[in-house]
Amino acid sequence: MAVELKGLTKRSENYSQWYNELVVKADLAEQSAVRGCMVIKPYGYAIWEKMQRQLDDMFKATGHVNAYFPLLIPKSYFTREAEHVAGFAKECAVVTHYRLKKDEDSNEIIVDPDAKLEEEYIIRPTSETIIWSTYKNWIKSYRDLPILINQWANVMRWEMRTRPFLRTSEFLWQEGHTAHATAEEAEEEAEKMLHVYGEFAENYMAVPVIRGVKTANERFAGALNTYTIEGLMQDGKALQCGTSHFLGQNFAKSFDVQFLDQNNKLDYVWATSWGVSTRLVGALIMTHSDDNGLVLPPNLAPIQVVIVPIYKNAEMLKQIDTKVECIVNTLRNMDISVKYDNADNRRPGFKFADYELKGVPLRLVLGGRDLENGTIEVMRRDTLEKETMPMEGIETKVKDLLDDIQKNIYKKAVEFRNSNIYKVDSYDEFKAQIEKGGMILAHWDGTTETELRVKDETKATIRCIPFEADEESLTPGVDMLTGKPSARRVLFARAY
């Protein structure tokens, strides 16, 4: 798994190519032999594991438990919620047979025509249907509610155009599916989980996001409301990072899930679902990384600190090893993930470039002169600044620097995002700005017709109606295109 360090395209030359190359060169993922599916390599998977662990803790802290439902969905289930099937039927993998056999004529292995399923199965693109068919047996009375379940799973959508992490046919995700006695409680849950996602994005990924609600046209198939967090990537395109849906009683009605309420009256159950996926790894890469490679937030970096020795001979290396051992132990006791790379098959320069490419937040270098002076060289990945520091107390310094890097890359991303949100009032201005990228706050008349016309003509979509907005944005105005009345500004952007 040799790393190719050279020839990473610059972002300014071709952002899209830069991204695709970086994913491969930093050993995060690669294309597989299966159409649109990637192999997530150990370094990329380690980032996803850190995300999982943190999100799972946050879900549990908000009262959720994990469970597991089948991968396959009977076709009849899948088609029961009308809007849902309309949204997903176009892009699903269908299992039709359950056996292979050797063809007697050709001696080839073929699909056994005798093993055709009576009813086809769909590989889950999302699990509302199979889960609500199960909840039917679990829910009789208000005492059985709420159900607060999350599932970590793989799902599959037969995407035509795929990109590693951002859009793949198979992807890993979590999907929360909750059941409630009242509409209010379900709405509250959907919003609560959106805020969990928002906190995770900002505090762990260091990705600032705009929280808001989707327009009817951009809703999840089968939802009454879809909440979203939207990030802005360095190329000026938006990325939907996570969504949370208030599903109303749609799925309960499709699967006949009723409960006796406290007044002994039958009613349909209220539902939410919410999910984030391996797409978050893509958001992470595209928000912080630079022309030298990845920049990872310390809170999610698989290796937070790497230590590289520079030595002239075995004796000097031994001395360095001894010094480093203490540092490593102390850092590990502080729950800091550290790698000491004293392998002798790669030269320091190569190692430096490699760890830079891989986005390790802090690099410590210890050489002969440092041994004499009791110093150590520290480089932070975010600014590439180098500084020679006293070895004494370096561990506390490391901890502080990691905290500072986490804050700094978030601050940088916020500044970038804020300086790329524009208020625009004319459609011409809008079209000009959208070409340059960024997010646009503009007035909209509230119709799907206008929304689709803007999309058609500019490739920009309404990312959300933000929860938070300044007073001016909340003041009524006129639609930039139709001139019809608009209640407030909404957020447009081209998106991944």
Add this chain to the structure above:
Amino acid sequence: MAVELKGLTKRSENYSQWYNELVVKADLAEQSAVRGCMVIKPYGYAIWEKMQRQLDDMFKATGHVNAYFPLLIPKSYFTREAEHVAGFAKECAVVTHYRLKKDEDSNEIIVDPDAKLEEEYIIRPTSETIIWSTYKNWIKSYRDLPILINQWANVMRWEMRTRPFLRTSEFLWQEGHTAHATAEEAEEEAEKMLHVYGEFAENYMAVPVIRGVKTANERFAGALNTYTIEGLMQDGKALQCGTSHFLGQNFAKSFDVQFLDQNNKLDYVWATSWGVSTRLVGALIMTHSDDNGLVLPPNLAPIQVVIVPIYKNAEMLKQIDTKVECIVNTLRNMDISVKYDNADNRRPGFKFADYELKGVPLRLVLGGRDLENGTIEVMRRDTLEKETMPMEGIETKVKDLLDDIQKNIYKKAVEFRNSNIYKVDSYDEFKAQIEKGGMILAHWDGTTETELRVKDETKATIRCIPFEADEESLTPGVDMLTGKPSARRVLFARAY
């Protein structure tokens, strides 16, 4: 999700029914609408999560990293290793189409005949083929070796007869796939991981296992050697709990994975694979549980301690709440998972039966008299013994009791296992004993023919050739059936 406490069949009446009922009544899992697939409910999944966390730590401690490979395998890949496909082709789910559509005549949703795949995909029954097709690109030289990768994933085998956890069409597992420069190193890895499984089974699951090697006939399809850990269930049947395979160069040859060794010579790469699955939850249940329900080892119990208050009025409950809050906090700081159940919608008797059914290792009860006397009642699930103890210092006592329960259920299982291993020398005796259950150490002439005849006539298989055996078992003898020479005794049993 009301718990039905009554009517658990006794093990002595019908062990198999007892198991099936217990899985449902203890809220571990239930049948889904998908043939042979189960829904793993939160309580069952919590056990699996604890297993995963521990195993993952053990894999990482032995130098492994996680990655993720596609769910779907192109048919041509799957069929490339001849023995492998022969072993798995009969039981696989085949994806043939990638779209549904609305039929214009019937208005039904049908599989779109125009969306037929050129090459079918198989849902992975195991991932050797897709992984070795990937390793081909990763391995050029001995410097790229070893590769020590594990994957947590779902897999699917179209089983005809299924039982929750023990054998399901879809199951969750981990599969290690390693690549090595030498046969010796690969063999060593395969054995090492078997011992990791053995330690996990004994120290965490409290399930004693016999470690050994499979006969040629019982090997994994495509392996040169399969190592196994075999447990003995309470009904006298064996359960294969985990396997580790030395795959030789079979997959490297099928996928043309060659490397330059240190002498600059090309050679095929050596492989291992190893896996354990949600079947372990079945092993756990069947080893320890009793007619009152689950008995869980403290090391894997989702709830290790439950505290139930008995009170006459709100004031008394408030007093109890205060006392319990301290205990709960102290226990949580000791990393003990504790639940305080002061819900007022279920009576104490109901709660007691429920937590007994769910196998919570320790139950603490606090009532009015305890408040006066400064005592607390403690019941251990394994022996059902109750004792009233001073409340002062109860936390240390809890810790000790949990350790003791872990040891005690292991000891009990070892005693049961040891008293159900028989040395048998005649085939008549063998046939009589196998009807009664247990494991049998008998002589075998080493031929597949004899092995299959025994299986055919008695339903007993050779579970393994144990690594550890007493001297007498290692002394040559004669095959109980054919009278031909036998090198040593091997382990027979009927198995799940």
